[in-house]
Structures are given as structure tokens and as C-alpha cells.
Amino acid sequence: MTLELFTSIVDKIITDNAALNRPFFIDLFNWAEPMLHPQFDEFCRVLAKRKVEFSISSNMNHEASFVEVVRTAHGIRASVSGFSNEIYQRGHAGGDINLVISNLYRIRHVMDKVKRTPYVSVLYHVYKDNCDEGMKQLQTLSESLGFKFIPVYAYFMGLEKYLSHREGSDVFSEHDRQTNERMIFSIDEAIEIAKYGYQSDCILRQEQTVVNHDGSVPVCCAVFDPVNFVSNDFLSLSPDDLLAKKMSAPICEKCMNNNIHNVAVYNPKAMFEEIAIARMTDRKQKYVTRFNDEPLVAEVVYTEDGFELR
Ligand code: SF4
DSSP: OOHHHHHHHHHHHHHHHHHTTOOOOEEOOSSSOGGGSTTHHHHHHHHHHTTOOEEEEEOOOSOOOOHHHHHHOSEEEEEEOOSSHHHHHHHSTTOOHHHHHHHHHHHHHHHHHHTOOOEEEEEEEEOTTOOSHHHHHHHHHHHHTTOEEEEEEOOOOOHHHHHHHHTTOOOOOHHHHHHHHHOSSOHHHHHHHHTTOOOSSOHHHHHOOOOOTTSOEESSTTOOOGGGEEESOGGGOOHHHHHHHHHTOHHHHHHHHTTHHHHTTTSSHHHHHHHHHHHHHHTTOSEEEOSSSSSSEEEEEEOSSSEEEO
16 A cells, blocks of 8 residues: 555545544554555554554564554554464464564563553464463463453454355365364354354444555455455545445345354354353363453363363
């Protein structure tokens, strides 16, 4: 995305939301790594100058100064999946957890230096094989730096592959299959559980607007294929037109008929969590993770009658 296009998009977001008296927040990422952009610091300055709250999600696999983003962002998220490269590289292929960890220290250093405290979180993607002592060590390290450690059950993206799979096509690559093998819930199980979610409409299409690097607009962050974009030009759309296009997007009907909109937000959360914990304790794991109840990472004490979480 050019800086000029980015600035125009941000200005339109500000104008449109002001007209509707609607608060908004910008996530400076979608399907990609924001800090790889050579003008990333400029993008942060554009938002800061306009007093727009924003956050980034990064895999932290690059050597960056972090000064501008610490100075300007509301939230900084590191997305991780292990504490040793042996585990981490199963999901973050080609990455180096040691670089990620050094960047967590660097962010803390910059925060202390510039005397600003954005909300920093370490988002841990939980698979069958990484909810272990290494995860616990990473939690301890993150919290020692003042960062929030948030475990989430990993799930598969994008949406088009879910739909093709449900329609009977063999769409998965060998790598997809290996990734799905590691998931706590298979795609079919997740869709079955999501049947019990209560959402009749999808909050993503009502509350989220995604704009790509070229100004095109996918119906939501879960879709990848350009045939499912609702516009090629965000700048030419009024808020009403945009909402109307999203509400009539053909892929949404298929998605909701298959309950995939609920999978994307793990609805119903209590049921997903109960099943995940049952799976983890069946495997006699020492740790399990939860969505909301503290501690998010609980230690399991196995008893004669079952188990307790501490
Ligand atoms: S219904 Fe599905 S495709 Fe449509 S916005 Fe929601 S998650 Fe995305």
C-alpha cells in the first residue's frame, strides 16, 4: 500500500465515522506482516497525527527499532506458537523464536526509554502439541516484561477452503493437512460445535471493514479469494453502500448456513472451552488454557475423581 493511498483511506474512515458519530479503531494488519512495510513508521505517524487509535499484530520475526510503534500504537501484539524452535517452527515456518523473544525484550526497553505504555500482548496459538512447559515459560517471561499472555485455540483460515471442504472438494495441501492435524478441533468438529452458537447474523460483516493494500474490500477478514471481495475501491463507497454490499455478499449466506461465522469467533465459547479442556485432560496434560476465566493458563491436578484446575 502506498502512503498516499493509506492516508486517503484513513481520512475517509475518519470522515465517514464522524458523520455517523461512530467510534472506531484501526487494526493495522490483515493476512500479512505489517512491520515488513518499508514505510511502516510513516503509517504510524499518519495515524498518530490524526489521533486515531490503532494496534498491530506481528510475528516479530524481523529486526526493527520499535520506537515509532511504541510511541504511537494503542496495542502491540506478538503472535507466537512455541518457546523452542523445535515447536515454534511447526506453525511459524521459517521463523526464529529467539528473534521473537529478543524483540519482546527490545519492546520493553523502548517502552522504558520513551516512557510510554501501549497494551502489549503475547498471543499464543494453542495446538495439541504446544500447551506445555515451554508455553508456561513464555507466559512467565511475557508477564515479567509487563505483557499480557493470551492463549487462543488455533483455527484454520481462510474461509473459502472451509466451504470447499464442506462441499466435498479436496482443497487442502499437504501442509494444510499437517496443520489441521495439530488443531484441537478438526474443521468438521468446529463446525458441528458452532451449530450451538446463538448468533443469527454475523458480527464481522456488521462491525468490521477490511481494506486491502490496493484499496479493495473483502467482505471480512476470513475471506481470501478476490471473487469474494465486495468492492475494488474503498474510497468510492459510501458507508451505506458498503454495508449493503456486505449484507448481500453471496459468500455470507453459504458461510452462515454452515455455521462458519460462529467458528470464526468461537461461538459458543463455553462449549468450545469445555471440549478443549476435556481433550487436554484426556491426554493428561499438565496445563490447559481457557478463554476468559483466570488463570487463562491453568495447571491441572489429577485426582481419583477426575481433575481440578488451579
Ligand atoms: S458471514 Fe462469514 S463471510 Fe460473511 S462476514 Fe461473516 S464470517 Fe465473513
